[in-house]
Amino acid sequence: xxxxxxxxxxxxxxxxxxxxxxxxxxxxxxxxxxxxxxxxxxxxxxxxxxxxxxxxxxxxxxxxxxxxxxxxxxxxxxxxxxxxxxxxxxxxxxxxxxxxxxxxxxxxxxxxxxxxxxxxxxxxxxxxxxxxxxxxxxxxxxxxxxxxxxxxxxxxxxxxxxxxxxxxxxxxxxxxxxxxxxxxxxxxxxxxxxxxxxxxxxxxxxxxxxxxxxxxxxxxxxxxxxxxxxxxxxxxxxxxxxxxxxxxxxxxxxxxxxxxxxxxxxxxxxxxxxxxxxxxxxxxx
Amino acid sequence: xxxxxxxxxxxxxxxxxxxxxxxxxxxxxxxxxxxxxxxxxxxxxxxxxxxxxxxxxxxxxxxxxxxxxxxxxxxxxxxxxxxxxxxxxxxxxxxxxxxxxxxxxxxxxxxxxxxxxxxxxxxxxxxxxxxxxxxxxxxxxxxxxxxxxxxxxxxxxxxxxxxxxxxxxxxxxxxxxxxxxxxxxxxxxxxxxxxxxxxxxxxxxxxxxxxxxxxxxxxxxxxxxxxxxxxxxxxxxxxxxxxxxxxxxxxxxxxxxxxxxxxxxxxxxxxxxxxxxxxxxxxxxxxxxxxxxxxxxxxxxxxxxxxxxxxxxxxxxxxxxxxxxxxxxxx
Numbered sequence: 001x002x003x004x005x006x007x008x009x010x011x012x013x014x015x016x017x018x019x020x021x022x023x024x025x026x027x028x029x030x031x032x033x034x035x036x037x038x039x040x041x042x043x044x045x046x047x048x049x050x051x052x053x054x055x056x057x058x059x060x061x062x063x064x065x066x067x068x069x070x071x072x073x074x075x076x077x078x079x080x081x082x083x084x085x086x087x088x089x090x091x092x093x094x095x096x097x098x099x100x101x102x103x104x105x106x107x108x109x110x111x112x113x114x115x116x117x118x119x120x121x122x123x124x125x126x127x128x129x130x131x132x133x134x135x136x137x138x139x140x141x142x143x144x145x146x147x148x149x150x151x152x153x154x155x156x157x158x159x160x161x162x163x164x165x166x167x168x169x170x171x172x173x174x175x176x177x178x179x180x181x182x183x184x185x186x187x188x189x190x191x192x193x194x195x196x197x198x199x200x201x202x203x204x205x206x207x208x209x210x211x212x213x214x215x216x217x218x219x220x221x222x223x224x225x226x227x228x229x230x231x232x233x234x235x236x237x238x239x240x241x242x243x244x245x246x247x248x249x250x251x252x253x254x255x256x257x258x259x260x261x262x263x264x265x266x267x268x269x270x271x272x273x274x275x276x277x278x279x280x281x282x283x284x285x
Numbered sequence: 286x287x288x289x290x291x292x293x294x295x296x297x298x299x300x301x302x303x304x305x306x307x308x309x310x311x312x313x314x315x316x317x318x319x320x321x322x323x324x325x326x327x328x329x330x331x332x333x334x335x336x337x338x339x340x341x342x343x344x345x346x347x348x349x350x351x352x353x354x355x356x357x358x359x360x361x362x363x364x365x366x367x368x369x370x371x372x373x374x375x376x377x378x379x380x381x382x383x384x385x386x387x388x389x390x391x392x393x394x395x396x397x398x399x400x401x402x403x404x405x406x407x408x409x410x411x412x413x414x415x416x417x418x419x420x421x422x423x424x425x426x427x428x429x430x431x432x433x434x435x436x437x438x439x440x441x442x443x444x445x446x447x448x449x450x451x452x453x454x455x456x457x458x459x460x461x462x463x464x465x466x467x468x469x470x471x472x473x474x475x476x477x478x479x480x481x482x483x484x485x486x487x488x489x490x491x492x493x494x495x496x497x498x499x500x501x502x503x504x505x506x507x508x509x510x511x512x513x514x515x516x517x518x519x520x521x522x523x524x525x526x527x528x529x530x531x532x533x534x535x536x537x538x539x540x541x542x543x544x545x546x547x548x549x550x551x552x553x554x555x556x557x558x559x560x561x562x563x564x565x566x567x568x569x570x571x572x573x574x575x576x577x578x579x580x581x582x583x584x585x586x587x588x589x590x591x592x593x594x595x596x597x598x599x600x601x602x603x604x605x606x607x608x609x610x611x612x613x614x615x616x
Contacts, residue, residue: 039603044351061613127502146441149488149502231488232447235616247449248609249344 028262035255045251053256062240062257069220069236072151076158076219077212080166083159084211087167088174089200103171106164114161118228121157122148125229149231157225162218166211173207174200209272217265237261309334310550312360313349315537316341318411319558320570327557333550343367350376355544359551362537365400366600368407371540377406378541384552387559392578394588398536399597407538408555411567412574414595415451415533417526418495418513420504430529431459431478434505439485443505444497447489449612450598451533452479455507458531464596467604472611479615489616498523514572527591534595 132144223238244254454464456475564577
């Protein structure tokens with residue numbers, strides 16, 4: 001009986017193994033291979049070993065783009081943290097049904113494609129959009145605010161799209177917290193700030209880091225948000241990679257940047273492990 | 286359930302059979318360039334099944350052609366520089382002009398262009414040019430060239446197509462250089478000009494820059510002529526200007542792929558598109574400049590001037606890396 005079950009387990013695993021191999025591992029290996037090639041004059045690939053692509057990355061022009069992307073990523077992550085914690089704490093002492101309902105609301109946007117949701121923001125944020133028209137007709141502002149086609153638009157879009165990835169791990173971590181710990185701290189005279197700083201945040205830091213990873217990494221790659229809400233004026237790593245594949249037709253260089261990005265991701269995951277994070281909790285990573 | 290499954294398999298078999306029939310044509314064309322009903326009318330009229338695929342850049346077309354089996358595609362629509370490249374790579378079939386009944390419909394102005402001077406491999410289909418579109422309701426000053434866009438009044442008031450060759454090209458032309466210049470110093474000057482203009486740029490957008498003009502988000506745009514015309518149709522106050530410094534020309538052409546298995550059908554199809562009524566239908570939906578002389582969008586004199594003052598974007602080979610880097614610095 002047990003053997004049969006093992007056999008079933010093995011067979012049922014195969015689709016996942018094949019899937020990961022064919023659709024994840026092989027393409028990644030191809031990208032790795034490409035990153036050591038060169039391009040020819042029409043944007044084809046010259047199969048000839050070279051590390052020139054990696055050397056090109058270390059150029060002030062591209063490093064500046066990395067720095068700008070990182071800044072956008074960090075700001076997005078911080079804003080998401082600031083929103084996610086109060087939300088998670090607010091849910092702490094609510095009834096289970098309320099909690100489940102609210103968490104479901106967080107996930108509902110996933111049912112619509114993020115590109116379409118991003119286009120939706122245009123209607124709200126543009127010069128003659130709903131927000132600006134509303135505020136001017138209420139006489140709160142005279143001139144329409146510049147809410148998009150700048151960095152503000154990018155940050156709004158990033159925070160909106162990536163917030164659930166922060167809320168879920170932070171909520172999971174906060175939810176696991178022993179309420180008695182907080183009660184004890186309060187009894188011993190800790191004020192709200194200290195309870196948060198010394199108990200809640202300290203105990204849930206791995207959840208916070210988990211969420212930060214899941215927000216930061218897409219934030220430096222989601223080129224469609226910077227294109228649509230930033231007006232394509234800000235180049236982030238995602239745009240740079242996209243341009244290499246579509247307009248500059250320099251696939252090897254695009255591959256090299258992608259590999260570079262993967263290495264950065266791995267390094268961040270290592271930091272996460274170092275501070276005591278559980279690798280299984282990273283789930284999607 | 287089983288019945289449905291059998292039905293579906295049967296359907297698959299039937300469609301599998303029809304696609305094998307010989308009377309077909311494989312066309313690879315730009316996205317949104319020929320209205321769907323023009324294609325379906327051709328299918329009905331000639332009883333030829335058209336397998337229609339699309340691409341969104343010349344390079345994508347090249348990649349699709351070179352990675353597919355010979356004879357996969359019959360008719361393609363490469364732009365100027367891609368025609369010369371495909372010619373060089375021996376990917377195109379020589380065209381016999383005598384086989385067209387409607388060859389005379391082509392305005393001779395558009396023939397014998399630099400990329401295929403004898404039109405042995407290509408016939409002109411549609412001309413796109415980059416233009417400036419200005420909403421004269423809000424912009425009172427006279428705008429003639431790119432330098433006029435530096436006016437501090439136009440802060441955050443310009444939309445540009447998200448195309449490095451066109452935008453860097455315009456910044457080269459404003460300094461008196463060629464649109465295809467690859468000299469480092471000249472590119473540096475182009476970048477400087479752009480950075481001066483940047484505070485006035487609200488956005489880059491290639492998908493639908495006309496929307497920015499139509500919604501009043503901006504009052505000035507540098508975009509393709511068809512987009513500008515559609516914006517003008519929506520708001521007649523929008524004026525279209527051919528910049529005095531020069532602008533980009535992009536001619537798309539009919540070409541027959543080497544190794545095509547449906548050459549006769551390919552000739553029929555191109556001949557069909559050369560017809561006056563069809564040309565009219567195409568440009569009424571996508572208002573690029575028709576090469577058909579009987580579709581009167583503007584006078585021959587004006588057409589001549591447009592062709593003379595514009596420049597074709599050429600393939601600059603690996604120098605594209607310089608453009609890419611300049612582009613990264615500009616953004």
